Amino acid sequence: MKEFVFRAKRQKNGKRHIAPTYTGRYRLAGDPTDTDVALGVSDKQVAQEMLRKIIVDAEREREGLIAPRNQRDAIALSLSTHAHTYCDSRRAIRCDQKYVLELGRKLDKLIRECGWVTARHVTPESFEAWRAKQKKAPKTLNEYLNAISGLMNWLEPRVGPNPLRFVQRAQTGVAAQRERRAFTTEELQRLFDVSGPRGVVYLMAARTGLRRGEMQQLRWADVHLDTPQPFVNVRASISKNHRQAQLPLSEDATAAVCRLRAAGGSAASLVFDRLMPRMNRFRVDLEAARIPYVNDRGEYADFHSLRKTCGTMLTLAGVSPRTAMEFMRHSDMRLTAKTYTDANLLPVSEAVAKLPLIKVRDADSPLDSPPVVVSRPNASAAVPVGSRKASFLTSFVQPLSRLQSASVTESRETGM
Incomplete structure (x- = not known):
């Protein structure tokens, strides 16, 4: 390993110029080339002491005892500065201006209310403690989690893994904390x-x-x-x-x-x-x-x-659900039909009145009983059986001819 400090020299217009401040040069064991670092001081002993510290840090980094220099610098930088740089990067990739403004507002609120000074202060416990105090809707709380998670994911190459990567999202399927109604x-x-x-x-x-x-x-x-x-x-x-x-x-x-x-x-x-x-x-x-x-x-x-009144009145006016969804600028028809339609104002009674009526008989009225004698095509001609009364013989399945009926020697009389 070699190390030394020097003041750079160069020729300009035939004259030799010497830099006013020192530069350090070192090469660790195994490095293929030298590494130069500007020390920015004019005292040689101070420059040598600075170079010695730089070399010690480089050796510790190589052995994994400390984080790399860029990570240490990023961790030492305020989280607010990182948040502003992150928002600038979103603008650079042409994110919507309103989205970027809302992102910055959410990050500033979290950093201020959670007491996060640097990236090292961002912990799952501090975020969950902040979330437990909020009265915001689950969807809004998840938007705050998305905002800070996006920042920490962006910082991962410089400060290490996102500490919020295992924080669970708020459940959005629960009932709303504040149920709104529509105006009549x-x-x-x-x-x-x-x-x-x-x-x-x-x-x-x-x-x-x-x-x-x-x-x-x-x-x-x-x-x-x-x-x-x-x-x-x-x-x-x-x-x-x-x-x-x-x-x-x-x-x-x-x-x-x-x-x-x-x-x-x-x-x-x-x-x-x-x-x-x-x-x-x-x-x-x-x-x-x-x-x-x-x-x-x-x-x-x-x-x-x-706004809920608008969605409800569209429904009451007979507007199709798809048209109402488009007018309300929703991405899901269920949001229009369920959240932005007041069920208490729907004409349920009028809908029931439009159902077809079924005739209901009184309890004392006799019900129609099935006929005892089958229809005429299945009955025979009248045959005298031991009296002057005429009776009909029937098979209840096939009609009998007059000859077949007359051949019956004895028949039970059936009154007409």
Whole structure:
């Protein structure tokens, strides 16, 4: 093994230039070439001490006593810095902008609330402790797990295996923590009447199924009122599923939006600027409209219930399930039919009334009994048997001719 420090020399314009700082050079036993490292100091003894530490670390790395230098540097770097670099890498591969923003928001929240300073602090126990305190839906909790797992998988070449790789996902098949209900037409009308300028927000949400976050980012350039069928263009950058969609507007929603458009505003301005209600304001409007926030069945009437109202009213209007799924921008028809349709508002009684009726006899009325004598084709001609009364002889299987009937010597008389 060799090691020494030196100041690099080079010729420039016929003059000899010596570097102001030292460079270290070493070769470990078995290495085919020398390794140069810039030390960045002008004192030779300090440079020699720095080189000695570098060589000791290199030997320990070779023996597996410590992690490689790049891993040690990555572990020492703050997890927030890694998260920002990870988000930048997602942008570089052309991931959707909204997805990247939501990814960064979830990672920042986890790092802050779990107390993770570096990658070494990320443990299954700390994540599960954080998850146990949350009141979020299982699907949302799994999205947080996906976010941090994606970051740790990306860091694996630098910091080692993902410590969360064996953390189980939250079960999504359980009942929702908050069951929402749909508004009736009468309730929606009262809410629209008492909420003043916010009425157009509630009506648009119930007629288009737009989510709160989508409505907050809707601009007048997205609203097209001068076409034969007015519609709203939901940009992929604001849509939850990151897909562009065009939602036709109903007649009442068109009238409400036209009245709002008359107030002015540029194409780039927000449609519902300063109109989107906070939850406290929404509950005040519900109270004014005499609509309970939580009904007797424990079902909630929050802002997202307006989206459920849209799905329910499409069903009540007789819209086919496939069309309703497309309008609601769902990927699964079961989500539209089960989660976004209020079964309590379905016309079950009217459906039963349309069933064909079966005639039900009174309990005292006699039932029709089968005939004692079979039909005429299986009966013989009348034969006198010891009296003037005529009787019919029958085989109950084959008809008897007059000759066959007359040949019977004795027959039991059957009264007609």
